[in-house]
Amino acid sequence: MSKRTYNMYCAIAKALDVVGERWTLLIVHEVLSGPKRFKDFLDHLPGIGTNLLSKRLKELEQADIIRHRKLPPPASSEVYEITEHGQGLEEVVLGLARWGTPLLGLPKPDELFCPVWALYAMKDRFVPENAKGISKTYEFHIDDDILQARVENQQIFPTQGAAWKPDVVITMDSATLLDIGTYQIEPMDAHQQGRVQVQGDVADYDEFFQLLVDAESGIERINLK
């Protein structure tokens, strides 16, 4: 009944004792992107099963990586969120995202995609040099998800949820987001074809994607052809 451990006096092994099991770091990624309900995890982690998810959430809570709290009625559902200690794993998750990007290729039919996962892609692809003098908040409506990206001081802060006073609101479905993200279509072309709606200045929409790595190096980065 004792928990499995590597039994090594090694910081890496100690970390993996806690977050190295299957699904664990993916669950951490989810809560790093914003508070989530049990159902959200199930939707975003295909095949995990309720029992295993339940077990993982308990382990993560015991390790002080997440906490859960009940929302007041009428919501009456539990919400899981990251702790300060868990926030320290951001560097690890971001490192995995960076290293994993070239393995993405094009999405396969049986692969699940959730819009929130684009948050780390934004961080990964953001080019500070292209953002000089820009201070804007971009809001995205992708399928039923709302995301935002605050750009400021040549940094980007993408998070889940609606922005307070967005400079522009950009609406598209996830298929279009994937086509743009994998450089199958230019952002402005997608807009002209009616696949993207923009509330606000269309120039802001165009500008946002200029902040990310361009198609040429981007295609190499996600390893297309």
Next chain:
Amino acid sequence: MSKRTYNMYCAIAKALDVVGERWTLLIVHEVLSGPKRFKDFLDHLPGIGTNLLSKRLKELEQADIIRHRKLPPPASSEVYEITEHGQGLEEVVLGLARWGTPLLGLPKPDELFCPVWALYAMKDRFVPENAKGISKTYEFHIDDDILQARVENQQIFPTQGAAWKPDVVITMDSATLLDIGTYQIEPMDAHQQGRVQVQGDVADYDEFFQLLVDAESGIERINLK
């Protein structure tokens, strides 16, 4: 017989599809610290089992993270080393090391410790501000292992193996290294008690440990009491 995958179009999941299995990142850590033989892995990864190690090495080779080559006779043994692609995982491993350090506590009797693991601890604890104007190479003989740390331009480059022209050679056993590393004893006290031998200027030996975080913040960092 198809490999288990998360089936998510997500860079983090893709990375974990490749390096997320049990033992895998620890093996990557080992080769990041220097080329290793089969036996070395077995000695450093208690309980892995030869079959699983063999399997992991094959998987890592297939993923272009490590490569193996035969040493010329009379050595005639296989050596596994990191590839350029695998080197990209350094950020992930270092992130895990950083996050895992506060979980270390004091070494327990049944926990294995290998001197090479101190390499990432050096990187983690190095304080650039304390290294102004220092350009030296420190060589360490710990038990039967030889390590080195090159300090230059307020950076530290710890690696496995003997240095070319070390400024100082420091010899101790791993118990002493652990005592110093966990702030149970001051480096100079350990030297005075004959637990550390120094070839070269003893001031250099003292200086080196000044480059790492001091006891006060260090104890907090590894979460002792």
Next chain:
DNA sequence: CGGAATCCTCTTCGATACTG
């Protein structure tokens, strides 16, 4: 509906023994 518990099958892991 959110989440925990049960049962069953399958895969992976871990330890030992064995071979080149």
Next chain:
DNA sequence: CAGTATCGAAGAGGATTCCG
């Protein structure tokens, strides 16, 4: 020393059920 073979134990996956 470098692996392969074998087998019992543990963990994962999927369906279903139960409880609030």
